[in-house]
Amino acid sequence: MDAIEKYEQRLKVYQDQWNIFDEDTRSCRICGCTWNNACPGGCYWITNDLCSQCIEYAGSDIDKVENES
Known part of the structure; x- marks a missing residue:
């Protein structure tokens, strides 16, 4: 695995983490x-x-x- 592939894998992990905390979609x-x-x-x-x-x-x-509904 070369450096570009490693970078792309790491980037994908970070993008997935940011989607978890997407301020536009999460709600209380x-x-x-x-x-x-x-x-x-x-x-x-x-x-x-x-x-x-x-x-x-x-x-x-x-x-x-609230959690039951």
């Missing part, structure tokens, strides 16, 4: 906010599927109901 598992449609007053990502406004609900009954 509790309130459904997105990067472009944030919570009132604003929010930021705590995890890939949880925003800062909903951190207090993580693991609560609200979180469980």
Whole structure:
């Protein structure tokens, strides 16, 4: 395997990782906010599927109901 092939493989891995954290497609598992449609007053990502406004609900009954649907 030459240097170009190694580079292309590494590039593919990085591109796949970036798609996991694509700010345009991810949404909060509790309130459904997105990067472009944030919570009132604003929010930021705590995890890939949880925003800062909903951190207090993580693991609560609200979180469980949303995850079941």
